[in-house]
Amino acid sequence: MEELLIFGWLAWIFPLLGALLTPLLAKVGDRVRDYGAIFFSFLSVVSTVALASYLFKGHVDWPLHDSFVWLSVEGSPILNKINAGILVDPLSIIMSNVVSIIAFLIMVYSLGYMKGEEGLTRYWFFMNLFIGNMLLLVLSDNLIQMLFGWEGVGLCSYALIGFYYKDSREGWKRYWVGEGDEAYPPSHAGLKAFIMTRFGDLLLFVGAFIILTFAGTLNFVELQNGAISRVPVWALLPAIIFFFGGPIGKSAQLPLMEWLPDAMAGPTTVSALIHAATMVKAGVYLVARMFPILYATKLASDSSTLLLMFYFIAWVGGLTSFVAGTQAMVSRELKKVLAYSTVSxxxxxxxxxxxxxxxxxxxxxxxxxxxxxxxxxxxxxxxxLAAGSVIHATGSRFMYDMGGLKKYMPITFWCMALASCSLAGVPILSGFWSKDMILEASLSSGEYMLFLLALSTVIVTSFYTFRMIGLVFYGESAGESHEHHLHEAPAIMWAPYAILVAGTVVLGVGGYFVRDWLIGSFEYLMISLHGEYISNIAEESFIAFLSTMCVAIGFVPAYIFYIKRLKSPDLSSKLFSSKLWTFLAKRWYINKIYYNLFVYPTIAISGWLYENFESKVVDGLNYYIASLAKQFSSKIRRIQTGDFNDNLTLFLLGIFVAVIILRFIILGVS
Structure with missing residues (x-):
């Protein structure tokens, strides 16, 4: 049964090896480097698909686990033995396949999108390094090993957001992000992402340390088997709230959500892989990994205090989904709409x-x-990826520089339209089924405020999604002056996103059966956690009707103003209240508050310290010491006459002095 576990190791080793070999392959030739990088990402697909075969076997004693002793510290009260291991269960299998398959398609797309760019060796290196670290994160059996992957993907994110590190003004319309006083170059956006996610990681470390102190382990299997029960309730609640800081930062949730929209300064391939499909899901994955452990603890302790941690997670997610959705409603940048949507x-x-x-x-x-x-x-x-093709064709990230592209890019239009319908939750596409399960959970749990908040977000999502389609593909062409280079993307670019769209359609058409299959795959959790599942057709039908109506409510104004253009799009902002529109466009002023509270004061203080302390005190002291050394050396050098007799005399004198000193030392010892 465990003969395939070797692929759990190879899945993340292959891309890491590909990253290490990329500079060497670049010495052979550009094509060898490019296809070599893609080959190693393909090997990770083969590995994760091999693991997926476990999901279709009759009976599997989940979880499957393989480990060896990595470090041993005898006599240590905690962590006297640190293992390296992999954990294979339905959660890690599903997540690892999502990461590897989408990553491979994006790597193929990169052949066309990144063609001719400078620094491609660096690009391929960090892309494969990211894939390897992300799969390491997903397949690790303990938090310590997982944190290597966790921090690894953060490093790659920083490097790839700032890929265009020269911050050229010539690239203003392509790879800067934001407008006015909130316009940032790629290097700034990369640093912002790195700092904000590191703050969340610091909270994660604090929470993990509290758990480790009491439980004595950070191994997920050992925690699930009862080690977590050693943590007293009074310590567990703050530990989990601190712990959740890591997922909040990595998955860009309130209040650490503002880095992700600005991460769109990176290449679109980076946005698709890291900041939409994989890394930002790492926080969700970690919470899902810890969920059975925490739920079992809640059942065992029977304490209402532990309910607070689940309320905290639920409300952070619910509020983030609504706030980010409203920001997407007014954004003028194509990738930023998708970024806000991702956060939501x-x-x-x-x-x-x-x-x-x-x-x-x-x-x-x-x-x-x-x-x-x-x-x-x-x-x-x-x-x-489709947005990348659009930006590639028009040379601008602003939707108001687009319009009328449907006739120039028909394949991209249909792919983007179908994917957008899935995002909005249009029936029979995959987004409809998955979103309705979340609505069903909120209603059946009796959390009616969260249910209403989620329904409101469906309306918001529908509006900004179809507004985006209208601005990009309908209306008058904003590119009439450069029609000669408005054309469909090459097959190497549109084929990957066409495959992804086909996947979401297939997943949607078979959505009802996929849902039942997933419930069956996680049945072992219901058994171990004494859960239950009762299908309620009436409730499911009611939620499907409500969600479809909410999609329609959001679609109608988007259709009137942005698709059919029965009214001017500018009128929508006036009807919506110009002050409210500005409030949303300014990101609820969350970003500005952060800059005013933390960034600008830090810059001002550091500037004052540089001018008044470092320049005058530190540098002054350095220059003073240097001048003393210079004066001393100028006096000493006078005895260096260059005459051989003088040098020999001083040499012998030195030996005589050393002998006398040694004699006194020896006599003193004796």
Whole structure:
């Protein structure tokens, strides 16, 4: 049964090896480097697909586990032995396949999109390094090993967001991000992402240390088997809230969500892989990995205090989904609309996991979150790649520089339209089924405020999605002056996102059966956690009707103003209230508040310290010491006459002095 576990190791080793070999392959030739990088990502696909065969075997004693002793510290009260290992279960298998397959398609797309760019060796190196670290994160059996992958993907994210590190003004319309006083170059955006996610990681370390102190282990299997029960309730609640800081930062949730929209300064391939389909899901994955451990603790302790941690997760996710969705409604940049949408949809996943912890029928929320993670990865990666083709053709990131592209890019239009319908939750596409499971979980758990918040977000999502389609593909062409280079993307670019769209359509057409299959795959959790699942056809039908109506409510104004153009798009902002429109366009002033509270004061203080302390005190002291050394050396050098007799005399004198000193030392010792 465990003969395939070797692929759990190879899945992340292959791309890491590919990253290490990329500089060497570049010495052979550019084509060898490019196809070599793609080959190693393909090997990770083969490995994860081999693991997926476990999901179709009759009976598997989950989880499957393989490890060896990595470090041993005898006599240490905690962590006297650190293992390296992999953990294979339905969650890690699904997530690893999502990562590897989408990553491979994006690598293929990169052959066309990144053609002719400078620094491609660096690009391929960090892309494969990211894939390897992401799969290491997913397949690790303990938190310590997982953190190597966790920090590794953060490093790659920083490097790839700032890929265009020269911050050229010539690239203003292509790879800068934002407008006015919130316009940032790639290097700034990369640093912003790195700092904000590191803050979340610091909170994660604090929470993990509290758990380690009491439980004595950070191995997921050992925690699940009862080690977590050693952590007293009074320590567990703050530990989990601190712990959740890591997922909040990595998955761009409130209040650490502002880095992700600005991460769109990186190449579109990076946005699709790291900031839509994979890395930003790492936070959701970690919460899902910890969920059975925390839910079992809640059942064992029977303490209402532990319910607070699930309420905290649910409300952070719910509020994030709504706030980010409203920001997408008014954004003028194509990739930023998709970025806000990503933050919003991840909020849905977090909310589902929080709600699952509040219900006996936890499987609906838990599976709904995993289903939406799969669904969102497919359609959002497709949307980003299609957006990359649009930006590649028009040379601008602004939707108001587009328009009328349907006749020039028909394949991209249909792919983007179908993926957008899935994002909005149009029936029979994958987003419809996964989103409805989350709505069902919120309603059945009795969390009616969260249910209404989620329904409101469906309306918002529908509006900004079809507004985006209208601005990009309908109306008068904004590119009449450069029609000669408006054309469909080459097959090497449109084929990957067409495959992803086909995936979301297939997943949607068979959505009802996929849902039941996922519930069956996680049945072992229901058994171990004493959960239950009762299908309620009437409730499911009611939610499907409500969600479809909400999609329609959001679609109608988008159709009137942006697709059919029955009214001027500018009128929508006036009807919506110009002050409210500005409030949303300014990102609820969250970003500005952060800059005013933290960034600008830090820059001002560091500037004052540089001018008044470093320049005057530190540098002054250095210059003073240097001048003393110079004066001393100028006096000493006078005895260096260059005469051989003088040098020999001083040499012998030195030896005589050394002998006398040694004699006194020896006599003193004796």
């Amino acid at each position: 949809q991840i909020g849905y996943m977090m909310m589902a996991l929080g709600i699952a912890g509040l219900s006996v029928e936890f499987i609906t929320g838990y599976v709904g979150s995993i289903f939406h993670l799969m669904s969102h990865a497919l359609f959002k990666a497709a949307l980003f």
